[in-house]
Amino acid sequence: MTTASHPLPRRRLLRGLVAGMLALPLALGACGGEESADDGKVELSFFWWGAEARAQLTEQALALYTTKHPEVTFKKTWQANQGYFDKLATLTAGNDAPDIFQIDDNYLAEYATRNVTLDLTEYQKSGKIDTSKFPEGLVTYATVDGKLAGLPMGENTQGLVFNKAKLEAAKVPLPTTGQTWEEHIAWAKNAAAKTGVAGTQDPSADYKAFWVWLRQNGKEFYNGNQLGFTQADVQAWFELWKGARDAKATPTPDVIHEGNATDVSKQLVVTGKALTSWVWANQMPELQKNTKDALEVIAYPGDASKQWPRASMYFSVYKGSEHKDVAADVLNFLANDPEAGKILGTDRGIPANTEIRAQVAASTENPSMKQTIAVVQELAKNFGPAPAVPPKGHSTVRTELTKAAEEAQYGRATPAKAAEQFFAAAQAAISR
Amino acid sequence: MTLQRLARPLTLVLLSAVVLYPLVWMLGSSFKSPAEVLNNVSVLPDEWTPGNYTDGWNNFDVSFGRFFVNSALVAGLTVVANCISCLLAAYAFARLKFRLRGFWFAIMIGTLLLPGHVLIVPQFVMFKTFGWVGGDWPYAPLIVPQLLATEAFFVFLMVQFMRGVPRELDEAATIDGCSPYGVFRHVILPLSRPALVSTAIFSFIWTWNDFFRQLVYLSDLEKYTAPVALTLFIDSSGQTSVGPMFAMSVLSLAPVFLFFVAFQRMLVEGINTSGLKG
Amino acid sequence: MSPVAVSTARPSPPAPQAGPAASQRRGRPARRSADGVAGYVFLSPWLLGLLTITAVPMLMSLYLSFTNYDVLSDWASMEWVGLDNYRTMFTDDPSFWHAVRVTLVFALVATPLKLAAALGVAVLLNRSFKGAGLFRGLFYLPSLLGGSVALAIVWVNMFNRDGAFNQFLSWFGIEGKAWVNDPDFALGSLILLAVWQFGAPMVIFLAGLKQVPTELYEAASVDGAGSVRKFLSITLPMLSPVIFFNLVLETINGFQGFTSAFVLSNGTGGPVDSTLMYTLHLYIKGWNEYQMGYASAMAWVFLLAIGLVTAVVFRTGRFWVHYSDGED
Numbered sequence A: 001m002t003t004a005s006h007p008l009p010r011r012r013l014l015r016g017l018v019a020g021m022l023a024l025p026l027a028l029g030a031c032g033g034e035e036s037a038d039d040g041k042v043e044l045s046f047f048w049w050g051a052e053a054r055a056q057l058t059e060q061a062l063a064l065y066t067t068k069h070p071e072v073t074f075k076k077t078w079q080a081n082q083g084y085f086d087k088l089a090t091l092t093a094g095n096d097a098p099d100i101f102q103i104d105d106n107y108l109a110e111y112a113t114r115n116v117t118l119d120l121t122e123y124q125k126s127g128k129i130d131t132s133k134f135p136e137g138l139v140t141y142a143t144v145d146g147k148l149a150g151l152p153m154g155e156n157t158q159g160l161v162f163n164k165a166k167l168e169a170a171k172v173p174l175p176t177t178g179q180t181w182e183e184h185i186a187w188a189k190n191a192a193a194k195t196g197v198a199g200t201q202d203p204s205a206d207y208k209a210f211w212v213w214l215r216q217n218g219k220e221f222y223n224g225n226q227l228g229f230t231q232a233d234v235q236a237w238f239e240l241w242k243g244a245r246d247a248k249a250t251p252t253p254d255v256i257h258e259g260n261a262t263d264v265s266k267q268l269v270v271t272g273k274a275l276t277s278w279v280w281a282n283q284m285p286e287l288q289k290n291t292k293d294a295l296e297v298i299a300y301p302g303d304a305s306k307q308w309p310r311a312s313m314y315f316s317v318y319k320g321s322e323h324k325d326v327a328a329d330v331l332n333f334l335a336n337d338p339e340a341g342k343i344l345g346t347d348r349g350i351p352a353n354t355e356i357r358a359q360v361a362a363s364t365e366n367p368s369m370k371q372t373i374a375v376v377q378e379l380a381k382n383f384g385p386a387p388a389v390p391p392k393g394h395s396t397v398r399t400e401l402t403k404a405a406e407e408a409q410y411g412r413a414t415p416a417k418a419a420e421q422f423f424a425a426a427q428a429a430i431s432r
Numbered sequence B: 001m002t003l004q005r006l007a008r009p010l011t012l013v014l015l016s017a018v019v020l021y022p023l024v025w026m027l028g029s030s031f032k033s034p035a036e037v038l039n040n041v042s043v044l045p046d047e048w049t050p051g052n053y054t055d056g057w058n059n060f061d062v063s064f065g066r067f068f069v070n071s072a073l074v075a076g077l078t079v080v081a082n083c084i085s086c087l088l089a090a091y092a093f094a095r096l097k098f099r100l101r102g103f104w105f106a107i108m109i110g111t112l113l114l115p116g117h118v119l120i121v122p123q124f125v126m127f128k129t130f131g132w133v134g135g136d137w138p139y140a141p142l143i144v145p146q147l148l149a150t151e152a153f154f155v156f157l158m159v160q161f162m163r164g165v166p167r168e169l170d171e172a173a174t175i176d177g178c179s180p181y182g183v184f185r186h187v188i189l190p191l192s193r194p195a196l197v198s199t200a201i202f203s204f205i206w207t208w209n210d211f212f213r214q215l216v217y218l219s220d221l222e223k224y225t226a227p228v229a230l231t232l233f234i235d236s237s238g239q240t241s242v243g244p245m246f247a248m249s250v251l252s253l254a255p256v257f258l259f260f261v262a263f264q265r266m267l268v269e270g271i272n273t274s275g276l277k278g
Numbered sequence C: 001m002s003p004v005a006v007s008t009a010r011p012s013p014p015a016p017q018a019g020p021a022a023s024q025r026r027g028r029p030a031r032r033s034a035d036g037v038a039g040y041v042f043l044s045p046w047l048l049g050l051l052t053i054t055a056v057p058m059l060m061s062l063y064l065s066f067t068n069y070d071v072l073s074d075w076a077s078m079e080w081v082g083l084d085n086y087r088t089m090f091t092d093d094p095s096f097w098h099a100v101r102v103t104l105v106f107a108l109v110a111t112p113l114k115l116a117a118a119l120g121v122a123v124l125l126n127r128s129f130k131g132a133g134l135f136r137g138l139f140y141l142p143s144l145l146g147g148s149v150a151l152a153i154v155w156v157n158m159f160n161r162d163g164a165f166n167q168f169l170s171w172f173g174i175e176g177k178a179w180v181n182d183p184d185f186a187l188g189s190l191i192l193l194a195v196w197q198f199g200a201p202m203v204i205f206l207a208g209l210k211q212v213p214t215e216l217y218e219a220a221s222v223d224g225a226g227s228v229r230k231f232l233s234i235t236l237p238m239l240s241p242v243i244f245f246n247l248v249l250e251t252i253n254g255f256q257g258f259t260s261a262f263v264l265s266n267g268t269g270g271p272v273d274s275t276l277m278y279t280l281h282l283y284i285k286g287w288n289e290y291q292m293g294y295a296s297a298m299a300w301v302f303l304l305a306i307g308l309v310t311a312v313v314f315r316t317g318r319f320w321v322h323y324s325d326g327e328d
Helices: A009-032 A052-068 A084-093 A108-113 A121-125 A136-140 A164-169 A181-195 A207-216 A231-246 A253-260 A281-289 A324-336 A338-344 A354-363 A367-380 A394-409 A415-430 B002-029 B051-057 B064-095 B101-111 B120-130 B140-147 B152-162 B167-175 B180-191 B193-209 B212-217 B226-231 B242-269 C003-009 C015-026 C029-064 C084-091 C094-125 C132-144 C149-158 C164-170 C186-196 C199-211 C214-222 C227-256 C259-264 C278-288 C292-320
Strands: A042-049 A072-079 A100-103 A151-156 A158-163 A276-280 A295-298 A310-317
Touching: A042 A052, A042 A084, A042 A324, A052 A072, A052 A324, A052 A338, A084 B120, A084 B212, A084 C278, A100 A324, A108 A310, A108 A394, A136 A151, A151 A281, A151 A324, A158 A164, A158 A207, A158 A281, A164 A181, A181 A231, A207 A231, A207 A276, A207 A394, A231 A394, A231 A415, A253 A394, A276 A281, A281 A295, A281 A367, A295 A367, A310 A324, A324 A338, A338 A354, A354 A367, A394 A415, A394 C278, B002 B242, B002 C094, B002 C132, B002 C149, B002 C164, B051 B064, B051 B242, B064 B101, B064 B140, B064 B152, B064 B180, B064 B193, B064 B226, B064 B242, B064 C029, B101 B152, B101 C029, B101 C292, B120 B140, B120 B212, B120 C029, B140 B212, B140 C029, B152 B193, B152 C199, B152 C227, B167 B180, B180 C029, B193 B226, B193 B242, B193 C132, B193 C199, B212 B226, B226 B242, B226 C149, B242 C132, B242 C149, C029 C292, C084 C292, C094 C132, C094 C186, C094 C199, C094 C227, C094 C278, C132 C199, C149 C164, C149 C259, C186 C259, C199 C227, C214 C227, C227 C292, C259 C278, C278 C292
Parallel strands: A042 A072, A042 A100
Antiparallel strands: A100 A310, A151 A310, A158 A276, A158 A295
16 A cells, blocks of 8 residues: 655644544543552553463462562453454554553564564663573564564474374374375375374465475575565465375365364364364363363474474563563563463463473473473474564465465365465565 | 144244254253363263353353343443433434434434444544543443444434324324423333333343453453453463353353343333323 | 435435425424424434544544554554545455455345344234243344354354254255355355344334234224235334334344354455455454554445445335324
């Protein structure tokens, strides 16, 4: 979309009027609301999405901070992720965003490039926020345009979850890390024939699988604010999976479509409609909770060193916060304090601080949590350099990938045609 | 003859069986265990798990009953506000003559037409300017607009009902010396019961189900309403509790169902016996 | 001629002329001046609400439709882009036209079906019999689910490959499809969902039916009219204001249909855009891609288009809606 380069004075006036009206609540708020600075008491608003378990852990950790710093209290708001980003955006538009909010890699660049998040680099440099124990890739994955836009609160990596119970019952060999993509598809075909359940979810609509595959082929999903692949790459990817579908290694398109939803509860390995699902490794405990069959997780096919430590979630500080220093200190506490780390566990991913990670791994009694940490740790040994966090427009690119892949899955477009469609749409989304 | 007499009940039973099947399925699923609720497509659970109800009720720091109370509060106030404010406006549109009546009516219909998603940010900014957002009683943005008849749907609904009331009644009252206020009090108000009851039912149910506005303006677990709380069971990227969610969904249908069954009686009794002969 | 019907078709009507003309014809000029004041007295809460709570956000969104407003950035960085959003919509957004098509199909199929179902069941329930109230409640139950989280899961399970609907088909030896997950049928299952939730118009029909004076039926019986005849010559005309109301509202609802599409497709409009309704596309533009200026433009184009449709419906209403208040 182009913008008028010489707005007429009248138009500038209108814009100023709206901006002025919107600034009004800020001005009014400033006279009434902020006595806090006088008596040293600070109330930070804190906003995250999640379920009950996360709420309890987060509240405990924040209570611990208040115990140590009695002058700091929290106004906690939590909700499900349905509507979370709608509400966060609305609050931001009303200059009313919370001091600290949870965010993920879909939205980090959207918020950072629009100057909503506070650049934490200064705090990092002065040591007020300590990232020295973080894996390097994790910090890279939190940096947008050279600014530290959020503090990673957990790490995860791509994981291929499979239904161990069903495979063992049918005496099919379990898949292993290091199989090539072609070997994986051949394995899935065999497993499907032996068990009567589709061997593997077709992940062609899944950006994280595509991304791993691209990196193994020497490409990237993004280079800065550009796409890191060509239309031919997309076509090859779509053709790879058309082959798998034709070989009956995957479920039918309608079932693939169900699995294309990112919800844990819709993963085919949970609903019993496929033997493997392409997930994030830290989702293992929740996946396991939703099925009777024993599950296990390995790396995605191909060279596992092309996977990377992805920051599963971040906490960001609102640029308009009245208490930026305190907020930064809270982030540092949540990420680096051993007690806080013990409370938070792996709820938002494997702890970002590697020392705390080791402690949690040693002390946890939850078997799937233990396994998750072990798997991520194991994979982490081989991790190569991490890519940058996806740029603005990423969530549109993801939607477009799903759309194009499904065109191919339903047979409404050839892989070539679908690739062309996706490539054009992705480019448009990125350059917006 | 018997066949004809049986036709109506038979049709009703068959129809309701079809219409209700999905809900019966939901009821059944509210008794399924976590491992079963996603995989077992049949109505009945293999393993009955009544624990979903207690789990759902006590799932949060605040018991689910609190969310019902909040919802009932918001819905109840909305019902009262809508009934009063929309009735006044509808009387003006349906019965009184005044300058620009047609113009205002067109504007009112027009306000029904704009998709709400582009109004969320401007409304939020506006309510914040008014100082209504947050605080100890965060429900003001949900209720004050209803006091000012901003739900044009109900105004239109009542206009249509009032126009079904023969004007001879007003005229008779006017001849008896009633002012427009008297006509409103003695003719329109008593005859508007079906419209008022419909408005009450819809106001209550829609508010009970409204998710997005309540989500935006409520930020404190203790202040959450039932529809907001129901989503808390499903964190799609992580922990999900489908069984308890179904259980609480079933429970949250109960008050609205009872509200409906209680009020529809007033629809049935109607005005045909009392009103028109007077 | 009703000033109401005229003016909706023409937004700035000569209402003062229409009003007195109508009253003079009725020969009660005495009430006019008192009405004029009383009209605004009764209208005042609504007018206050309009001028503050309704108009301000609407006009703001109109203004935003000429800007590149993106929700997140500081308001001061917003820029005026003239008609760019409108131009993009019509010339450079293939999804826009796709969404228009999907919405037209949905509204034109779902609205009449839903109204027919509602009217049919309302007529069936319009007798006093034991358990009538319970049945009314039962038929209203589906609407109570609204667009809740539970609804999506329930509906998907009804119309999935191994869902109840296909089990039903299998009794007749028909092998069904995964209706909700098939791009050719997903919109169909949305339409079915809309029809299933026919409770609201049903209640309005029921209330309307109760307003029909029983004397009329008694008189017709004396004249020897059968039930079909009574339905056509008494029920339908007497019900016409309510039918009209339901038609207008359900048409608007049909075109605005968002919730079910959003809930069933997880907010994507999938599979492959088959359920990408106009308002869902608008939502995705505004809230996922943060092009709120563009979304606002889409909303105002929608308002104009649907306003035109509504005006047409109001026009035709003059020919078939019968008002007991004597104005037509």
